[in-house]
Amino acid sequence: MPVWIDGRPADTLPVSDRGLAYGDGLFETIAVRQGRIALLERHMQRLAEGARRLVLPLDLALVRSELLAFAGELRQGVAKLIVTRGDGQRGYAPPVDARCRRILSGGPVPAYPPRHRLDGIRLFPCATRLAEQPLLAGLKHLNRLEQVLARSEWQDPACAEGLMRDHNGRPIEGVFSNLFLVRDGELLTPALTRCGVAGVMRAEILERAVAAGVACRVVDLDYADLLAADEVFLCNSQYGIWPVVAFETHVWPVGGLTRKLQLMLTDLVDV
Amino acid sequence: MPVWIDGRPADTLPVSDRGLAYGDGLFETIAVRQGRIALLERHMQRLAEGARRLVLPLDLALVRSELLAFAGELRQGVAKLIVTRGDGQRGYAPPVDARCRRILSGGPVPAYPPRHRLDGIRLFPCATRLAEQPLLAGLKHLNRLEQVLARSEWQDPACAEGLMRDHNGRPIEGVFSNLFLVRDGELLTPALTRCGVAGVMRAEILERAVAAGVACRVVDLDYADLLAADEVFLCNSQYGIWPVVAFETHVWPVGGLTRKLQLMLTDLVDV
Numbered sequence: 019m020p021v022w023i024d025g026r027p028a029d030t031l032p033v034s035d036r037g038l039a040y041g042d043g044l045f046e047t048i049a050v051r052q053g054r055i056a057l058l059e060r061h062m063q064r065l066a067e068g069a070r071r072l073v074l075p076l077d078l079a080l081v082r083s084e085l086l087a088f089a090g091e092l093r094q095g096v097a098k099l100i101v102t103r104g105d106g107q108r109g110y111a112p113p114v115d116a117r118c119r120r121i122l123s124g125g126p127v128p129a130y131p132p133r134h135r136l137d138g139i140r141l142f143p144c145a146t147r148l149a150e151q152p153l154l155a156g157l158k159h160l161n162r163l164e165q166v167l168a169r170s171e172w173q174d175p176a177c178a179e180g181l182m183r184d185h186n187g188r189p190i191e192g193v194f195s196n197l198f199l200v201r202d203g204e205l206l207t208p209a210l211t212r213c214g215v216a217g218v219m220r221a222e223i224l225e226r227a228v229a230a231g232v233a234c235r236v237v238d239l240d241y242a243d244l245l246a247a248d249e250v251f252l253c254n255s256q257y258g259i260w261p262v263v264a265f266e267t268h269v270w271p272v273g274g275l276t277r278k279l280q281l282m283l284t285d286l287v288d289v
Numbered sequence: 290m291p292v293w294i295d296g297r298p299a300d301t302l303p304v305s306d307r308g309l310a311y312g313d314g315l316f317e318t319i320a321v322r323q324g325r326i327a328l329l330e331r332h333m334q335r336l337a338e339g340a341r342r343l344v345l346p347l348d349l350a351l352v353r354s355e356l357l358a359f360a361g362e363l364r365q366g367v368a369k370l371i372v373t374r375g376d377g378q379r380g381y382a383p384p385v386d387a388r389c390r391r392i393l394s395g396g397p398v399p400a401y402p403p404r405h406r407l408d409g410i411r412l413f414p415c416a417t418r419l420a421e422q423p424l425l426a427g428l429k430h431l432n433r434l435e436q437v438l439a440r441s442e443w444q445d446p447a448c449a450e451g452l453m454r455d456h457n458g459r460p461i462e463g464v465f466s467n468l469f470l471v472r473d474g475e476l477l478t479p480a481l482t483r484c485g486v487a488g489v490m491r492a493e494i495l496e497r498a499v500a501a502g503v504a505c506r507v508v509d510l511d512y513a514d515l516l517a518a519d520e521v522f523l524c525n526s527q528y529g530i531w532p533v534v535a536f537e538t539h540v541w542p543v544g545g546l547t548r549k550l551q552l553m554l555t556d557l558v559d560v
Binding site: 023098102125 | 382
């Protein structure tokens, strides 16, 4: 599988990289099929927003051209892009002459069992809560210890994903997915202004659902809203949509809107 | 300056390292003088606590022996130790066969102006607030974007450090220091159970102050407590103690207890 650093084949980086020292950077996990990049513009948009908020001097046109060339070489699989603030001396202060490092590594298409999208999944109740940090909320940055801790909580393969809540108990997202509920025909997904990662598939689903005439709202959801939902599903850029059918003692059917949205995404993900 | 990875000279690491991907690891910044390590046991204790809480399979005896050998080579300066969960495949789940990577890099003795410890410093009021995450509080882990953002807030060299508060406005620490107040002869430092880094110098100061008969308390402090303090100072493992003499419109004298504590640390830091 190919690995490129700053546009050239290479698979090691200096220990002085600030991505290692402080998690000072961003990443994107990108589906590549037949050499084409799914949701390219959304990945680029999120990267641009992250670079803006972290004040990373990232050459977005260069990132895009490297990504397109990399996808051409990879053909089929996952392209993981990491951008960091590059090398630094000791100390948190960003170097005034920072030069971002761009790391692209290829992997195979994730081998998720088809039953996850067909029959739905069981969701594990993570005890790890998401801290509230509005300055970082929504970004796919490299500070991901909360997700590491949350994913460490269960080994049982019967649970394909875990629910993460904030310190007030509000459901926010899966460990590597975004969360949607359906209630009275309306599509709801948690606001990600205090914590969470604003996924590209979440944005795509919202846009397509609105275009299809589905009422959508991005709101603060309570735990009770989750339990009372008519349908629950998770999404990410690799697997599309997984219906959630079980969570602790709660069960949900695979709902009609969930199925319709799955069908509306078949151009993006393998079904 | 020497750089070692896993005990051998090397200065690059694989892009698959989980320290880069997720900040999945810990670090220590260690003062080395005449080949000796200041506060070695405290650094090892914090590392052990971090490894325990992050469930890192770290060989602490090996870390200690590498650190001692590295200090012997470095002789004088700062040894930065980074330990990560090592290489991983895509996904947050820690590999069951994780092998921690140990990275040691040497730097010169930090060139802080002597006036910082002699005359005291001005403290910048950072707008970046610390998020509350009890699972990570106190640890010196690699998720440090909050410190990067906070340190980016000021360039004025008149401010040597910045104050970080939590989302409730409570003063917690400096960007790269711990915070102490003196009030009515009592030494107070913020509790670090929800956020903050429990510094080795902070622990050393508390122990020596108690041994010297000073009343000490680790407590939740309000912003008003800071402003009403008789003395304010910062500490870390490299510079020892810096009196704080100015913060916004507030001024403090360099206090008597601050001076006494500075003198009690002359065996640890260059004065």
